[in-house]
Amino acid sequence: MDTVTVLKAIADETRLRILALLYTAGDLCACEIEAVLRLTQSNASRHLSRLRAAGLLSDDRRGHWVHFQIAPTAFGRYPFVASAIDAARRDLPLVSADLDRLERYRSSAYTCETIREWASA
Amino acid sequence: MDTVTVLKAIADETRLRILALLYTAGDLCACEIEAVLRLTQSNASRHLSRLRAAGLLSDDRRGHWVHFQIAPTAFGRYPFVASAIDAARRDLPLVSADLDRLERYRSSAYTCETIREWASA
DNA sequence: CAATTATATGATTACATGAGCATATACTCA
DNA sequence: TGAGTATATGCTCATGTAATCATATAATTG
Numbered sequence: 001m002d003t004v005t006v007l008k009a010i011a012d013e014t015r016l017r018i019l020a021l022l023y024t025a026g027d028l029c030a031c032e033i034e035a036v037l038r039l040t041q042s043n044a045s046r047h048l049s050r051l052r053a054a055g056l057l058s059d060d061r062r063g064h065w066v067h068f069q070i071a072p073t074a075f076g077r078y079p080f081v082a083s084a085i086d087a088a089r090r091d092l093p094l095v096s097a098d099l100d101r102l103e104r105y106r107s108s109a110y111t112c113e114t115i116r117e118w119a120s121a
Numbered sequence: 122m123d124t125v126t127v128l129k130a131i132a133d134e135t136r137l138r139i140l141a142l143l144y145t146a147g148d149l150c151a152c153e154i155e156a157v158l159r160l161t162q163s164n165a166s167r168h169l170s171r172l173r174a175a176g177l178l179s180d181d182r183r184g185h186w187v188h189f190q191i192a193p194t195a196f197g198r199y200p201f202v203a204s205a206i207d208a209a210r211r212d213l214p215l216v217s218a219d220l221d222r223l224e225r226y227r228s229s230a231y232t233c234e235t236i237r238e239w240a241s242a
Numbered sequence: 243c244a245a246t247t248a249t250a251t252g253a254t255t256a257c258a259t260g261a262g263c264a265t266a267t268a269c270t271c272a
Numbered sequence: 273t274g275a276g277t278a279t280a281t282g283c284t285c286a287t288g289t290a291a292t293c294a295t296a297t298a299a300t301t302g
Contacts, residue, residue: 003208004134011128012260030279043261045280064269064278080204087124087201116277133290151249164291166250185248185299234247243302250297259288267280272273 001055006078009054014039015047016088019056020095022070023085025102029065029112035119036101056081065112122176127199130175135160136168137209140177141216143191144206146223150186150233156240157222177202186233 010016017037022028028036034044048068051057056078058071075082088095110118131137138158143149149157155165169189172178177199179192196203210216231239 003205003212004132004137007128007132007137007205011125011132013125014260016125016128031277040262041279042263042281045278046260049280061269061279066279078208080201080208083201083204084124084128087199091124113277135290152247161292162249163251163293166248167290170250182249182299187249237247245302246300248297248299250295252293252295254292254294256291257289259286261285261287263283265280265282267278269278270276272275 006054009050010084015051017094017098018047019085020088021098024099027067027069029067031115035115037098127175130172131205136172138215138219139168140206141209142219145220148188148190150188152236156236158219
């Protein structure tokens with residue numbers, strides 16, 4: 001992927017939030033990302049596949065669930081992505097709120113399979 | 122300027138070319154940028170003002186000519202910009218061609234005031 | 243002041259993008 | 273195999289963006 005394409009992929013608030021979330025969380029399934037960031041299902045899915053198409057995310061299906069993580073090659077190939085995530089963590093207010101919700105979710109007893117109840121609570 | 126706005130400002134091939142050019146050249150007037158990158162006058166002007174609005178360029182009018190450079194604060198505030206310029210220099214073919222033309226212009230006797238003749242040659 | 247040249251901007255057109263809704267597909271389990 | 277759930281995708285609408293042409297503004301020089 002060329003530099004411009006990758007830059008366009010990360011030049012979006014929602015996609016930066018996804019990257020910042022995965023940067024902290026390491027690995028999450030689509031429904032967890034959707035719930036923590038409070039996105040609609042189709043919206044989350046579209047942004048995830050755009051990031052994957054740009055080579056920034058890798059995915060891994062486990063039964064119903066598709067788990068995403070930042071592609072192992074992403075930072076090596078596109079160093080500015082790491083740097084942009086860093087900036088987003090510092091100055092995007094939504095990112096802080098997202099990471100708080102991640103923390104709350106993780107310290108609860110909810111999982112992938114019960115996350116819909118968590119989200120509506 | 123927030124991270125997303127700055128990322129959108131650099132997520133464009135023409136604007137990356139301008140940044141890469143100024144990164145090497147240091148300081149150029151609008152008509153030089155226009156000629157080296159082979160852009161139309163209005164197109165160059167619009168991209169330049171978008172980069173300036175994002176805080177990435179500073180300008181300095183000297184008589185007829187407005188000189189642009191990368192804003193001294195740009196890399197400190199937005200480290201990913203330096204990193205993206207670096208990537209663009211490595212893999213955007215147009216950037217290499219631009220830098221070649223810069224070199225040819227600089228080693229010629231043409232200046233700001235005669236650049237139109239240079240451009241049409 | 244008038245003519246000239248550099249730069250900026252309004253108006254338009256073509257195209258890309260993001261969101262939402264509805265629906266399709268992929269997978270599991272009874 | 274059929275029901276149910278997770279994810280993907282077609283369609284549409286509203287908005288944003290980049291390019292071009294024409295014109296305006298700013299500065300210099302005669």
